[in-house]
Amino acid sequence: MTAAVSPLAPKVIPDPDPIAGVRFAVTQAGVKYKGRTDLMLALLDPGTAAAGVFTQSKCPSAPVDWCRAVLPTGMAQALVVNSGNANAFTGQAGAEAAAATAKAVARAAGCPPEEVYLASTGVIGEPLPAGRITARLDAMAGKAGMARPVDAARAMMTTDTFPKVAEASARISGKPVRINGIAKGAGMIAPDMATMLAFVFTDAAIEPAALQALLERAVRPSFNCISVDSDTSTSDTVLMFATGAARGAPLVETASDRRLVGFRRALNAVMLDLACQVVRDGEGASKFLTVSVTGAKSARSAKRVAFAIANSPLVKTAIAGEDANWGRVVMAIGKAGEPADRDRLVIRFGDLLVAERGARVPGYLEAEGAAYMMRDEIEISVDLGVGKSRAKVYGCDLTKDYVAINGDYRS
Amino acid sequence: MTAAVSPLAPKVIPDPDPIAGVRFAVTQAGVKYKGRTDLMLALLDPGTAAAGVFTQSKCPSAPVDWCRAVLPTGMAQALVVNSGNANAFTGQAGAEAAAATAKAVARAAGCPPEEVYLASTGVIGEPLPAGRITARLDAMAGKAGMARPVDAARAMMTTDTFPKVAEASARISGKPVRINGIAKGAGMIAPDMATMLAFVFTDAAIEPAALQALLERAVRPSFNCISVDSDTSTSDTVLMFATGAARGAPLVETASDRRLVGFRRALNAVMLDLACQVVRDGEGASKFLTVSVTGAKSARSAKRVAFAIANSPLVKTAIAGEDANWGRVVMAIGKAGEPADRDRLVIRFGDLLVAERGARVPGYLEAEGAAYMMRDEIEISVDLGVGKSRAKVYGCDLTKDYVAINGDYRS
Numbered sequence: 046m047t048a049a050v051s052p053l054a055p056k057v058i059p060d061p062d063p064i065a066g067v068r069f070a071v072t073q074a075g076v077k078y079k080g081r082t083d084l085m086l087a088l089l090d091p092g093t094a095a096a097g098v099f100t101q102s103k104c105p106s107a108p109v110d111w112c113r114a115v116l117p118t119g120m121a122q123a124l125v126v127n128s129g130n131a132n133a134f135t136g137q138a139g140a141e142a143a144a145a146t147a148k149a150v151a152r153a154a155g156c157p158p159e160e161v162y163l164a165s166t167g168v169i170g171e172p173l174p175a176g177r178i179t180a181r182l183d184a185m186a187g188k189a190g191m192a193r194p195v196d197a198a199r200a201m202m203t204t205d206t207f208p209k210v211a212e213a214s215a216r217i218s219g220k221p222v223r224i225n226g227i228a229k230g231a232g233m234i235a236p237d238m239a240t241m242l243a244f245v246f247t248d249a250a251i252e253p254a255a256l257q258a259l260l261e262r263a264v265r266p267s268f269n270c271i272s273v274d275s276d277t278s279t280s281d282t283v284l285m286f287a288t289g290a291a292r293g294a295p296l297v298e299t300a301s302d303r304r305l306v307g308f309r310r311a312l313n314a315v316m317l318d319l320a321c322q323v324v325r326d327g328e329g330a331s332k333f334l335t336v337s338v339t340g341a342k343s344a345r346s347a348k349r350v351a352f353a354i355a356n357s358p359l360v361k362t363a364i365a366g367e368d369a370n371w372g373r374v375v376m377a378i379g380k381a382g383e384p385a386d387r388d389r390l391v392i393r394f395g396d397l398l399v400a401e402r403g404a405r406v407p408g409y410l411e412a413e414g415a416a417y418m419m420r421d422e423i424e425i426s427v428d429l430g431v432g433k434s435r436a437k438v439y440g441c442d443l444t445k446d447y448v449a450i451n452g453d454y455r456s
Numbered sequence: 457m458t459a460a461v462s463p464l465a466p467k468v469i470p471d472p473d474p475i476a477g478v479r480f481a482v483t484q485a486g487v488k489y490k491g492r493t494d495l496m497l498a499l500l501d502p503g504t505a506a507a508g509v510f511t512q513s514k515c516p517s518a519p520v521d522w523c524r525a526v527l528p529t530g531m532a533q534a535l536v537v538n539s540g541n542a543n544a545f546t547g548q549a550g551a552e553a554a555a556a557t558a559k560a561v562a563r564a565a566g567c568p569p570e571e572v573y574l575a576s577t578g579v580i581g582e583p584l585p586a587g588r589i590t591a592r593l594d595a596m597a598g599k600a601g602m603a604r605p606v607d608a609a610r611a612m613m614t615t616d617t618f619p620k621v622a623e624a625s626a627r628i629s630g631k632p633v634r635i636n637g638i639a640k641g642a643g644m645i646a647p648d649m650a651t652m653l654a655f656v657f658t659d660a661a662i663e664p665a666a667l668q669a670l671l672e673r674a675v676r677p678s679f680n681c682i683s684v685d686s687d688t689s690t691s692d693t694v695l696m697f698a699t700g701a702a703r704g705a706p707l708v709e710t711a712s713d714r715r716l717v718g719f720r721r722a723l724n725a726v727m728l729d730l731a732c733q734v735v736r737d738g739e740g741a742s743k744f745l746t747v748s749v750t751g752a753k754s755a756r757s758a759k760r761v762a763f764a765i766a767n768s769p770l771v772k773t774a775i776a777g778e779d780a781n782w783g784r785v786v787m788a789i790g791k792a793g794e795p796a797d798r799d800r801l802v803i804r805f806g807d808l809l810v811a812e813r814g815a816r817v818p819g820y821l822e823a824e825g826a827a828y829m830m831r832d833e834i835e836i837s838v839d840l841g842v843g844k845s846r847a848k849v850y851g852c853d854l855t856k857d858y859v860a861i862n863g864d865y866r867s
Binding site for chain 1: 512513515545547548549579580581690773779782784786787794795801811813816853854855856858859860862
């Protein structure tokens with residue numbers, strides 16, 4: 046296991062001020078890790094609207110069950126996140142640990158438990174020592190506002206190699222509003238699995254139903270278009286909170302409101318930024334991969350082909366080996382099972398045209414492909430030649446470090 | 457890249473006599489490799505029935521196109537297979553190379569081109585130097601019968617570490633018939649991808665339509681239930697030939713004929729044996745994995761869950777690391793998206809009960825799980841608790857050698 050920061054990490058970690066109406070506290074609760082923060086509390090001003098999207102897993106964690114149950118209130122006053130234990134596949138005891146945590150948060154925050162959101166990330170199947178969390182909450186509530194978004198991001202890390210923070214601003218009816226978000230990505234602690242958590246905050250005033258619609262749309266081209274290893278976590282959670290604390294920002298009631306044009310763009314940018322940071326910190330990743338598919342019968346079909354390429358172990362190992370192995374791209378397109386015309390396929394690596402009309406282009410030089418593959422950021426573009434739909438997804442290479450991180454740590 | 461034989465190879469490579477009515481020849485054609493056989497010709501007695509199943513890839517190779525086109529005749533007199541070049545994604549030139557090869561085989565064998573079957577395995581996207589093949593065919597036809605099945609299997613190898621041969625016998629109406637088969641598995645030569653080829657021969661007398669039905673049924677629980685790396689080849693081909701040369705064996709006209717009970721069992725055994733040998737020679741494999749799923753809503757659902765487990769990079773790396781990481785099995789079940797009840801799941805490693813009713817069983821000892829994972833052959837059993845259907849699939853672990861074989865060979 047490498048302790049070094051990912052070679053694909055941003056050069057500078059963003060450190061925005063908290064959003065008005067959001068106060069963070071972090072602490073060392075010792076859920077599992079020692080000598081580092083592992084618990085984050087966010088207190089949200091009364092009246093904050095909440096939205097959320099969760100893992101599609103049929104075996105969701107207890108905190109995911111909890112969030113799904115309270116989300117219909119549409120309101121939030123607190124969010125608490127621990128690292129070191131995912132509270133997943135922990136049965137009735139896990140559900141009770143989640144409820145007890147929420148109750149203690151509610152008491153500390155002075156709000157109903159239905160306005161408390163929970164997330165946990167770390168080992169699966171171990172009972173969550175909820176007492177270590179609840180014992181800290183009163184003190185954390187007293188210190189709320191003393192931590193910054195980057196501190197909150199750091200407390201959620203498992204084996205992430207850098208904290209993931211993004212920010213943007215926009216205007217609604219001319220009034221400035223801010224958005225910032227934090228995320229954690231693929232991390233590993235024995236015996237454990239990757240989980241993805243992201244939390245986005247804004248001081249805009251947006252009704253819960255509108256916020257939910259905005260979040261669901263923003264998730265599609267960002268978090269729903271990334272893959273590190275094709276393994277879906279039990280705990281994936283993206284929550285968004287709108288405090289409405291921006292001065293003079295009007296209350297917006299529908300997601301399609303024209304005043305949100307700039308806000309939607311800013312939100313999409315924050316979400317895509319966070320999602321790509323998660324990929325950049327993918328376990329063992331040494332190359333960032335963008336796959337663009339055009340000429341598909343439908344957007345769904347384009348996305349399936351794009352993921353078939355981005356998730357193919359043979360494509361991913363070729364990228365790790367800096368091998369412009371376009372034959373494996375053909376293979377991945379073929380295995381996707383989506384409409385495609387072998388004899389009209391166009392394949393590019395960056396701007397380099399590699400194949401068209403069912404065969405390698407005359408004059409293609411292996412040396413040019415090899416030179417392109419030395420880059421940190423690889424783009425593979427495919428035109429399927431059967432329609433007008435498109436998709437873009439983001440992934441990374443498959444290296445020996447991925448196997449080491451996930452296989453060697455017990456040896 | 458390791459040149460050593462897979463640790464999962466059979467202790468003894470089977471070396472059966474050819475099936476009556478089948479005569480093999482092999483040669484060094486120099487398609488790509490030097491100093492080893494790379495071309496195999498099988499001459500089949502006139503009247504031999506043929507059946508075939510092919511890759512589901514939307515980008516099939518030229519030989520797959522050829523075989524699909526001639527299969528409706530139901531008859532075969534020759535099969536020619538080369539290694540070193542897959543003749544895939546080679547456009548019109550590839551189709552012409554396949555047709556020219558078939559024509560030359562037909563001339564050498566004295567049969568119509570429609571009774572010639574082709575397969576190619578190796579590099580994708582390179583034009584096939586068909587002349588190197590056609591120049592050898594007359595000499596090979598003259599020597600037909602001088603090579604054995606194991607020689608034919610060896611000529612098809614790419615980076616397979618051992619030739620894959622299986623045999624069985626049965627009785628039809630009391631008359632003995634034989635079956636044998638050869639296969640090649642996941643191999644790698646730069647820039648290349650895995651392909652899977654298998655050929656099964658019997659001296660039973662079976663009508664083409666019945667043979668096709670038998671083959672399609674036998675493929676389901678064997679070749680369609682294995683995965684090395686979830687990447688589907690452009691060239692996967694399983695062909696079966698029935699020469700009818702067994703003395704006194706009656707001509708069977710339907711696959712459901714009761715006289716075939718023993719034959720079907722023998723055929724299934726040969727197919728499963730070959731399929732598992734392909735897995736045992738999976739690139740970098742150090743552990744053979746069987747995943748059994750029971751209690752599913754449908755057989756299709758059971759198979760999807762089983763493959764979600766067998767193909768999960770996190771499950772596969774855990775097995776490589778000898779880590780009884782059942783939390784990742786829960787994850788894989790969850791991501792399959794099939795009906796399952798988290799709170800009724802039962803998970804076993806071998807006979808060891810690990811989890812039930814949505815949580816780890818009380819008294820489960822990590823040490824027992826860890827001891828089990830030291831074995832070469834790992835069985836993971838899952839009961840989904842929602843129905844009565846089942847599936848069993850076969851896979852292998854994901855090791856650093858897999859990444860090395862597929863990523864490092866250019867560096």
